[in-house]
Amino acid sequence: MLSRIWNSANMGRNVSLEWQTTYIHCSLCSNSNRPIKLIMDLRSTYTYGLAILFILCPGLAEMRDLSVGNTYTYAGDGRYVWTVFLKETPAILSEIRCVEYTLHPTFPNPVRRVCKSERGFPLSASGWGEFTLFLKIEWQDNHVTRQSYKLDLHSKIEKATLRKQVTSIRTGNVSKYLGDGRWSWTVFIVAEQAALDKIRCVVYTLHPTFPQPVQQVCERGETPNQAFALSATGWGTFDVGVKILFRDGRATFLNHTLKFGKE
Numbered sequence: 001m002l003s004r005i006w007n008s009a010n011m012g013r014n015v016s017l018e019w020q021t022t023y024i025h026c027s028l029c030s031n032s033n034r035p036i037k038l039i040m041d042l043r044s045t046y047t048y049g050l051a052i053l054f055i056l057c058p059g060l061a062e063m064r065d066l067s068v069g070n071t072y073t074y075a076g077d078g079r080y081v082w083t084v085f086l087k088e089t090p091a092i093l094s095e096i097r098c099v100e101y102t103l104h105p106t107f108p109n110p111v112r113r114v115c116k117s118e119r120g121f122p123l124s125a126s127g128w129g130e131f132t133l134f135l136k137i138e139w140q141d142n143h144v145t146r147q148s149y150k151l152d153l154h155s156k157i158e159k160a161t162l163r164k165q166v167t168s169i170r171t172g173n174v175s176k177y178l179g180d181g182r183w184s185w186t187v188f189i190v191a192e193q194a195a196l197d198k199i200r201c202v203v204y205t206l207h208p209t210f211p212q213p214v215q216q217v218c219e220r221g222e223t224p225n226q227a228f229a230l231s232a233t234g235w236g237t238f239d240v241g242v243k244i245l246f247r248d249g250r251a252t253f254l255n256h257t258l259k260f261g262k263e
Contacts, residue, residue, distance in 0.1 A: 065147040066086055066087075066088055066092070066135075066137065066145075066147065067086065067087040067088055068084065068085070068086055068087060068135065068147075068149040069084070069085060069087045070082050070083060070084040070085070070149075070151055070152060071083050072152075072153050074248065075126065077247075078128050078200075078247065078248055078249035079126055079127065079128055079249075080126060080127065080128070080153045081124070081125075081126045082124065082125060082126065082127075082151065082153065083122050083123065083124040084101065084122070084123050084133060084149065084151065085119055085120035085121060085122040085123070086099065086120035086121050087120060088120065093117045093120060093121070094117065094140075095139055095140050095141075096117065096121065096137060096138065096139055096140065097115065097138045097139060097140050098113055098114065098115040098121070098138045099113070099114050099115075099121040099123075099135055099136070099137055099138070100112070100113045100114075100135070100136035100137075100138070101113075101114065101123050101133055101134070101135060102133065102134040102135075102136070103125065103131070103133060104127075104131040107125065107127070128249045129153070129249055130150065130151045130152065130153050130154075131150075131151055132148050132149070132150050132151070133148065133149050133150075133151060134146065134147075134148050135147050135148065135149060153248075154248075168191055168192055168195055169189060169190070169191040169195055169199075169244065169252075169254070170189070170190045170191065171187065171188070171189060171190065171240075171242055171254055171255075171256035172187070172188055172189075172190050172225075172226075172256075173185055173186060173187040173188065173256065173258055173259060174186050174226075175258070175259070175260045175261065177260070177261075178233065181235050182233055182234065182235055183233065183234060183235070183260050184231070184232075184233045185231070185232060185233070185234070185258060185260065186226065186229050186230065186231040187204060187229070187230050187240055187242075187256055187258065188221075188223075188225075188226040188227055188228060188229040188230070189202055189226075189227045189228045189229075189242075189244070190225055190226075190227070191227065196220060196227050198246050198247055198248070199220075199227075199228065199244055199245070199246060199247070200218065200245045200246060200247045201216050201217060201218040201228070201245045202216070202217050202218075202228040202230075202242060202243070202244055202245070203215070203216045203217075203241075203242075203243040203245065204216075204217065204230045204240055204241065204242060204243075205240065205241030205242075205243070206232065206238075206240060207234075207238040210232070210234075215230055217229065217230050237257065237258040237259065237260055238257075238258060239255055239256070239257050239258075240255070240256045240257075240258060241253070241255060242254040242255065242256055
């Protein structure tokens with residue numbers, strides 16, 4: 001069993017014995033079913049032990065995590081339809097009997113087993129956000145390996161574009177003096193059209209002395225350079241919390257300090 005190989009290689013750091021003889025079965029790198037006799041110096045380092053194993057049996061694919069990938073399609077309203085699968089050669093896939101995927105616990109039936117090797121034991125589902133899946137890989141020779149995979153619902157290009165758009169989003173405000181120490185003011189979002197198109201709503205958190213300190217604005221409005229605007233009146237300046245909700249389900253937080261006296 002490969003788990004025994006791993007444990008034997010790791011054992012050298014923790015025991016006082018000098019040598020150990022172990023037998024391993026290497027079905028991927030040998031045409032013979034005979035086990036390979038391996039004498040290991042338990043005083044050697046963990047890395048050295050693994051190096052010996054790969055020299056003797058370079059086809060030990062199970063010693064590493066298998067390559068996993070996923071595709072996705074945006075379904076609207078923050079939801080994605082996605083498929084996760086193993087990205088391995090047909091030779092390696094033929095050595096696998098089934099793959100058991102454990103999804104986020106909010107999914108109905110979060111533990112799902114796939115035994116069809118076509119296209120890499122694919123599993124399809126839909127949801128709102130990214131999370132870590134746990135894979136239990138059952139091999140044809142009855143041993144099991146486990147690994148994890150972070151579901152990717154935003155490619156690197158999309159992530160870079162989103163980061164650029166987020167950094168280009170700013171807040172602003174205009175104000176007007178009403179007399180008797182009171183001001184009328186409007187806080188808003190300033191961004192390019194492409195960035196504004198990705199915003200679903202903006203949640204403003206005002207000073208706790210306001211009757212409704214948390215207010216959500218989902219209308220972009222028609223005033224140029226004043227998108228998702230919120231207006232109110234008051235006596236003094238304070239910091240406004242700004243939570244921007246994107247259409248793909250993501251959110252980012254900004255802070256705006258009200259400034260009075262400037263249009």
